[in-house]
Amino acid sequence: MATPYSPKAALGPRAGGAVILAGGLAGALAGVGAHLASRALYLAFLVPVAWGLVVGLAVAVAARKFRVPRPAFAALAASAGVMVAAASQLGLDYRIDRHERAIAAAEVYDMSSMGAGPTELIEERYEARLAELGFGDYARRRYGIDPNLDPASGLASSLGPRGTIALSALELVIAIVIAIALARRQALAPACPSCGAWRVEAPLGVGAQGVASDVVDCLLRDRPEAAAARIVPPDTREVVSFSRLSCPAGHDGRGGVLRIVEHELDKRRETRAHQTAELEVSGEELGAVAQALEEAGP
Numbered sequence: 001m002a003t004p005y006s007p008k009a010a011l012g013p014r015a016g017g018a019v020i021l022a023g024g025l026a027g028a029l030a031g032v033g034a035h036l037a038s039r040a041l042y043l044a045f046l047v048p049v050a051w052g053l054v055v056g057l058a059v060a061v062a063a064r065k066f067r068v069p070r071p072a073f074a075a076l077a078a079s080a081g082v083m084v085a086a087a088s089q090l091g092l093d094y095r096i097d098r099h100e101r102a103i104a105a106a107e108v109y110d111m112s113s114m115g116a117g118p119t120e121l122i123e124e125r126y127e128a129r130l131a132e133l134g135f136g137d138y139a140r141r142r143y144g145i146d147p148n149l150d151p152a153s154g155l156a157s158s159l160g161p162r163g164t165i166a167l168s169a170l171e172l173v174i175a176i177v178i179a180i181a182l183a184r185r186q187a188l189a190p191a192c193p194s195c196g197a198w199r200v201e202a203p204l205g206v207g208a209q210g211v212a213s214d215v216v217d218c219l220l221r222d223r224p225e226a227a228a229a230r231i232v233p234p235d236t237r238e239v240v241s242f243s244r245l246s247c248p249a250g251h252d253g254r255g256g257v258l259r260i261v262e263h264e265l266d267k268r269r270e271t272r273a274h275q276t277a278e279l280e281v282s283g284e285e286l287g288a289v290a291q292a293l294e295e296a297g298p
């Protein structure tokens with residue numbers, strides 16, 4: 001009996017670790033990139049979009065390579081990767097800010113002591129100042145929380161602490177949404193429950209549009225003959241296409257996953273594809289549908 005496809009392949013610790021690692025590394029890279037780029041120019045929402053794309057693609061590629069057909073796990077790895085990106089940018093921004101302020105302080109000291117102070121003294125002053133500049137102070141300045149500290153950016157002073165924090169949170173959400181969408185897309189593709197390999201798609205044929213949900217209903221109710229009887233030759237450009245996805249190593253035998261996609265015309269008379277179902281089917285069910293498609297075919 002046909003059932004909707006759901007990922008069942010076992011998730012190995014090595015494959016899972018590799019996907020998490022890919023997300024984390026991509027996140028760190030994206031964080032460093034954002035830090036360097038934002039020192040040169042104000043990027044606004046480009047930064048979270050870039051984080052989302054870089055992390056999402058890295059997780060998708062790793063999920064594909066290491067065979068992790070787990071949408072929820074891929075989403076988790078993508079979210080963690082974006083957090084790494086945000087943390088690494090914040091950490092680097094803080095280090096640079098700290099370094100620059102410590103230099104400024106050491107120079108002021110040098111000038112006030114009529115220049116030509118011993119280099120050791122300036123370095124000592126620099127080190128002492130570095131030790132004083134904690135992350136907490138930096139964060140309070142960055143988000144304009146402490147009224148006694150000058151906000152780190154014009155944005156923080158014009159938006160106020162709540163606005164600045166809300167903006168940061170919004171950027172993080174944008175990045176996570178993009179990263180999850182990309183990572184999940186790959187992880188949702190049907191994989192073999194035995195070996196975890198992604199199933200390979202082969203077209204079966206097309207029928208007249210409008211029967212897709214009936215065909216799915218019949219298959220789910222274990223009536224493959226009734227499903228096959230619904231399939232008729234297409235008379236317009238609006239069709240429903242059927243394809244079979246099966247394990248490249250042959251674990252699906254004659255069965256596999258039946259993918260049903262409706263192709264409808266939109267207002268501009270362009271076809272739009274809309275996936276109706278992905279059903280785990282037996283060789284017998286697949287055979288009935290394939291035969292009906294052959295008869296409906298050109």
Ligand SMILES: [Zn+2]
Nearest residue numbers: 192195247251
């Ligand atoms: Zn397999």
